[in-house]
Each structure stands twice: as structure tokens, then as C-alpha cells.
Amino acid sequence: MVTTIDGAEYPALDPYREGCPTRRVLDRVGDRWTVLIVGALGGGPRRFSELLRRVEGISQKMLTQTLRGLERDGLVSRAAHLEVPVRVEYELTEAGHSLLEPLRALENWAIEHYTGIARSRTDYDTRTA
Amino acid sequence: MVTTIDGAEYPALDPYREGCPTRRVLDRVGDRWTVLIVGALGGGPRRFSELLRRVEGISQKMLTQTLRGLERDGLVSRAAHLEVPVRVEYELTEAGHSLLEPLRALENWAIEHYTGIARSRTDYDTRTA
């Protein structure tokens, strides 16, 4: 099963097509906070407050929200320990773990290229100023 | 050079820290449209209108905007052929090409896991309904 655009054929399972389920998956994964949270969970289970401190700049609301989304997607598991005070730990599931590798690749790419990108940005800005 | 949070040490170049330049790079790369546009350019130079058709759901405005950003970052080059009608071609630079691999990894991950994720979502929804 293929589709044709501009004379070229594309597979049916195609993130470039709007309705494709992989698009929704990419939307989540491409999310700004998801990348960082999954990465932060890479080292093992983390408490809510740990994540809040670790992922700088995230608000409590967005952390909760993103964690819920990840839980819903089956990428993160949530374990509430009913002590006083409450302790909640989040952990990557197996699927979540498998996401770690492509994400790390992206992270490494960012680290390798950020100087070049920064330079290119200032160049571009002075050139078009 | 390291920083310490919760007793653990982290490297200085750390996307999890707000000020870190790699954070800004990740913000761009993790962008919803960037992933798709760079991917669409993976097969070679593409015209503006080709991209518009290929990346379903993107508006002309967002395509222009994202392409400008990628050009500014030195990931995409723009070649305007002054004919009638005008023809503009976009192409990945070397740096842009290097981004292709981690992005494809992400894409493949999405394709591999979307069924599991979809199931997990409906499970979660019925469970919490």
C-alpha cells in the first residue's frame, strides 16, 4: 500500500501524512519536556520532586501533565508509596527504555553541533540585520 | 566542571539545565515540524511547494518560518532561481544531513511502537474513565 505525491511513492505508514498514527507518536516524543523527562529517568526511578529540580525550568503543572501523558502511553510507570509524607516514584517501562537510545542520539547530536549552530545563528543575524 | 543536584553530579554541558546552549538546540530539533521537514529533505533538494504538499497539515506560514529557522541554524540552504515563475529549492547542508540519522531513529521508533502506544492509551482511558 502506497500513496503518490509529486510522482513519488510513499509508504502507507508515513509520519508525513496527517492522519497517520505515527504522527501522533512523534508529536508526543518531539515534545520539549518529554525528551528531557525521559532522559532524566534514564538513570533509574526518580521521585516527582527530583524531576522537578533536575529538569530546570519546568513548572509543576507541566511536569505532572507530561508524566500523565507518558504514563498513558505506557512509557512510564507510577508508583505511589502511601507514607507520610507521600512519596511517588516514576520509572521507565520497557517501551520507555527503548526510547532512550534515539533520544540520547539526539542529545549527543545537540552537544556536538551546538557551537556550529550558535555561530551560524550570529552569522545569519548580522548578515540579515 | 560539574554541578550537583540531589547529591548526584552532572556535566556542565547539560540540556537539563535551563541556560545550557544545548537546550536551545534541542528545542529546535525537537520541534514538531522540524523533524518532518528535515526528514522530507533527506531525499535531496525539494521545492517550497513540494514540501508544502509532502508535509501534510503544515501551513505556508509555518513552513516558511521553520525553513528560515533551519537556514539560520545552518542546517538547510536556500537557492532561489530567478525564473518566471520563481523556483526556490531547499537542501540539507552537511550539518543538516548529520541530523538525519538521529531523526530517522526517532521515526523508526515511532513506527515500531505506535501500536503498543495506541493500545496503552485506550487501556488507560477506559481504566480511568
Next chain:
DNA sequence: CTGCATCCTGCTAGATACTG
């Protein structure tokens, strides 16, 4: 400590119309 509810704001992105 963890997390939900509410309110409020700014920015993002879509629609539309116009130009080289």
C-alpha cells in the same frame, strides 16, 4: 510531598489578503 483546580496571560499558529 504530590497533585488537582482555577484563573489569567502571552504567544503561536491559522486565515486572509496582498506583492515581487
Next chain:
DNA sequence: CAGTATCTAGCAGGATGCAG
């Protein structure tokens, strides 16, 4: 064809207060 400009609506996301 490949943009720019403007206007607007919707919603993402921050702040705050409260509850288990």
C-alpha cells in the same frame, strides 16, 4: 510560485491556592 503582512482566536503554560 514563494513569500510578506496583519489580524485574531485558542490554548499552552505560569501563578496561586487548596487537598489528600
